[in-house]
Amino acid sequence: MITEARVKATKYHPEKLPDSWFGNVPNLAEVAPGIVDLKRFAPFVITLTDIGLTPNANVELRARYDMTRVAANTAAMIVSAAATQEVGAWRLPARDILHFTFYGLAGVANFTTHHGLWVVKPTVADKLLYGISLTPEERALNEKLGISNTVEKGLLPLPVSLQIEREYPVMGEETHTASVNIALANTPYTIENLYPRPGEFIVLTRLAAAPGTAAQDIRIVLDRDGDVEIADLKTFPLSTATGGGISCFLPALRELRLSTIATVAPGAHMFRFTIWRVKLNNILRFRFGLASEDEVPKDLADKVKGGVV
Numbered sequence: 001m002i003t004e005a006r007v008k009a010t011k012y013h014p015e016k017l018p019d020s021w022f023g024n025v026p027n028l029a030e031v032a033p034g035i036v037d038l039k040r041f042a043p044f045v046i047t048l049t050d051i052g053l054t055p056n057a058n059v060e061l062r063a064r065y066d067m068t069r070v071a072a073n074t075a076a077m078i079v080s081a082a083a084t085q086e087v088g089a090w091r092l093p094a095r096d097i098l099h100f101t102f103y104g105l106a107g108v109a110n111f112t113t114h115h116g117l118w119v120v121k122p123t124v125a126d127k128l129l130y131g132i133s134l135t136p137e138e139r140a141l142n143e144k145l146g147i148s149n150t151v152e153k154g155l156l157p158l159p160v161s162l163q164i165e166r167e168y169p170v171m172g173e174e175t176h177t178a179s180v181n182i183a184l185a186n187t188p189y190t191i192e193n194l195y196p197r198p199g200e201f202i203v204l205t206r207l208a209a210a211p212g213t214a215a216q217d218i219r220i221v222l223d224r225d226g227d228v229e230i231a232d233l234k235t236f237p238l239s240t241a242t243g244g245g246i247s248c249f250l251p252a253l254r255e256l257r258l259s260t261i262a263t264v265a266p267g268a269h270m271f272r273f274t275i276w277r278v279k280l281n282n283i284l285r286f287r288f289g290l291a292s293e294d295e296v297p298k299d300l301a302d303k304v305k306g307g308v309v
Contacts, residue, residue, distance in 0.1 A: 001019070001021070001033070001035070001036075001037075002017055002019050002036065002038070002117055002231075003038075004038055004039070004040060004041050006229075006230065006231075007038065007041050007044060007046065007117070007119055008041070008044075009227050009230060010044075010119045010230075011227075011288070011289075012201075012251040012253070012287075012288050013119060013120055013121040013287070014118055014119065014120045014160050014163070014164075014249065015118070015119045015249055015250060015251065016049075016116045016117065016118050016119070016247065016248050016249035016250070017116065017117045017119060017230070017231055017248065017250070018114070018115075018116050018207060018231055018233055018246045018247070018248035018250075019035075019036075019114065019115060019116070019117065019231065019233060020112075020113065020114035020115075020233045020234045020235075020236075020237040020238060020246065021035045021112070021113050021114070021234065021237065022110055022111065022112040022113070022214060022234060022236045022237050023110070023111065024107065024108065024109050024110070024111070025058075025059050025102045025103070025104040025107065025108040025111045026104050026107060027104050027105075027106055027107040028103075028104065028105070029103070029104060030062065030101045030102065030103045030104075031101045031102045031103075032101070034099050034100055034101035035100050035101055035102070035113060035115070036048060036098055036099060036100040036101075036115070036117070037098075037099055037100075037101075038094075038097070038098045038099070039096070039097050039098075041098075042095070042096075043121060043122065043132075044119050044120060044121055044122070045093060045094070045095050045119075045120045045122050045126060045130060046093070046094055046095075046098050046117055046118065046119055046120075047091055047092060047093040047094070047117070047118040047120070048063065048065065048090060048091075048092040048094075048098055048100055048115060048116075048117055049087075049090050049091050049092070049115070049116050049117075049118060050087040050090065050114075050115055050116040050246070050247050051087060051088050051090045051100070051113065051114075051115045052087045052088070052113060052114045052115065052237070052243075052246070053074055053077055053088075053111075053112065053113040053114075054074075054111065054112050054113075055074050055075050055076065055077045056074055056075065056108055056111065057073065057074075057075040057105070058104060058105045058106040058107075058108050059073075059074045059102050059103070059104060059105070059108055059111055060072065060073050060074065060102065060103040060104075060105060061073075061074050061077075061100075061102060062099075062100070062101050062102065062103050063092055063099060063100045063101075064097060064098070064099040064100075065092035065093060065094040065097070065098055065099075066094050066095060066096050066097055066098075068092075070092070071103075073105075074102075087115075087243075087247070090115075093130075095130050095132060098117075100115070110214045110236075112236060112237035113237055114233075114237045114238065114246045116246065116247055116248060118160060118249075120160070122307075123157060123304075123305060123306055123307025124138045124141055124142050124145075124147050124305065124306045124307055125147050125150070125151055125156040125157035125158075125306060125307030125308070126157045126307055128142070128147065128148050128151045129151055129156075129157055138305075141302055141305060141306050142306070144302065145302065145303070145306050145308055147306050147307070147308065150308075156307060156308065157307045158307070158309075164249070166309075167281070167283050167284065167309065168203070168276070168278045168284070169278060169279040169281065170276045170277070170278055171200060171277045171278065171279050172276070172277035173205075173274065173275070173276050173277075174274065174275050174277070175272065175273070175274045176192060176272070176273055176274075176275070177270070177271065177272045178191050178192055178270070178271045178272075179268050179269070179270055179271075180260055180268070180269055180271065181267060181268050181269075182218065182260060182261075182262050182265050182266055182267065182268075182269055183265055183267065184265055185262060185263060185264055185265045186261065186262075186263065187261065187265075188221070188259045188260070188261045189259060189260050189261070190257070190258075190259050191220070191258035191259055191260055191271050191273075192258050192273075193255065193256070193257050193258075194252070194255070194256040194257075194258075194275060195254070195255055195256075196252070196253065196254070196277065197277060199279060199280055200277050200278060200279050200280060201251055201252060201253045201277075201278055201280060201284075202251070202252045202256050202275050202276070202277060202278075203249060203250065203251045203252075203275060203276040203278055204222070204248055204249075204250040204252070204256060204273060204274075204275055205247065205248060205249060205274050205275065205276055206245050206246070206247055206248065206273060206274040207220060207233065207238070207245060207246050207248060207271075207272075207273045208238055208239065208240050208244055208245030208246070208271070208272040208273070209235040209238050209239075209240065209269070209270065209271045209272065210235065210238075210239065210240055210269055210270040210271075211235055211236045211237070211238055211239050211244075212235055212236060212262070212266050212269065213236070213264075213266075214236055215263070215264050216236075216262050216263060216264045216265075216266045217234060217236065217262060217263040217264070218234070218235040218236070218260060218261075218262040218266060218269060219232055219233060219234055219235065219260060219261055219262070220232075220233045220235060220258060220259075220260055220271065221233075221258070221259045221260065221261065222250065222256070222257070222258060223255075223256075223257040223259075224250060224251075224252035224254075224255065224256045224257065225252055225253055225254045225255060226254075230250065231248070231250070233246070235260075235269075240270055240272055245272070251278075251288075253288065253290075256275070258271070258273065282296045282297070282300055283300065283304060283309055286300065286301055286304050287304055
């Protein structure tokens, strides 16, 4: 479960945190605590997306993003021909409250789901869109760059997908696989440690694994740049088949470590993940805190803070 503390540990925005869950959906009651249950995560804007699940007529998806509530029976949710999980069309942005859980019309055991959370530290353009108060410095920047006029036209803020396509020069995309012998229960095993090349950084973009069993409860643990357990995923809701992986966007400037641990040792277990190798540029150096305002062109610093680039 992704906590407020884990959200606040993000630092190379935008980031997309992956998570997965399995458990029992109670009869005529909600899963509690929720799969996502976040409050008091200012200054960030969080968007719940890419919800994948196993359709079941006895399970209702329930979500709240700020003041909007959603409820839908999962029976007609997307599922592939191979019965692996496919993500549905979900984009639930929140600045104050984000909640996601399941309600049982009858009891269901070992129900599975996975999802992603985009975490954005809002720029001036983001704040104007979501109605967040500006600081005096941000108000001056808004007036200088005419940001509010551009927001009103619908041209800002840039969608995260467009921002990544424009500003993240991908110098390589690699899919890695590993078979890890998990010989002892409750013992961490390394999947792989990854390091960027000079002048670049790594972004983890996708994860997949053989599910194992519910009793084995095999997990993938991600550490990066000194942050321990930036993500902790259960593999039982995943698979190595088409549609069984989970999307993420986790940059690492120095080191990315993937490890696994299980409650019951399964022996050899398969994992797959995809990374980008991205070239650092002035926009990303400033956004990631690697360069000060004095080390980049002044107009660039203003545009990054304003959300114009």
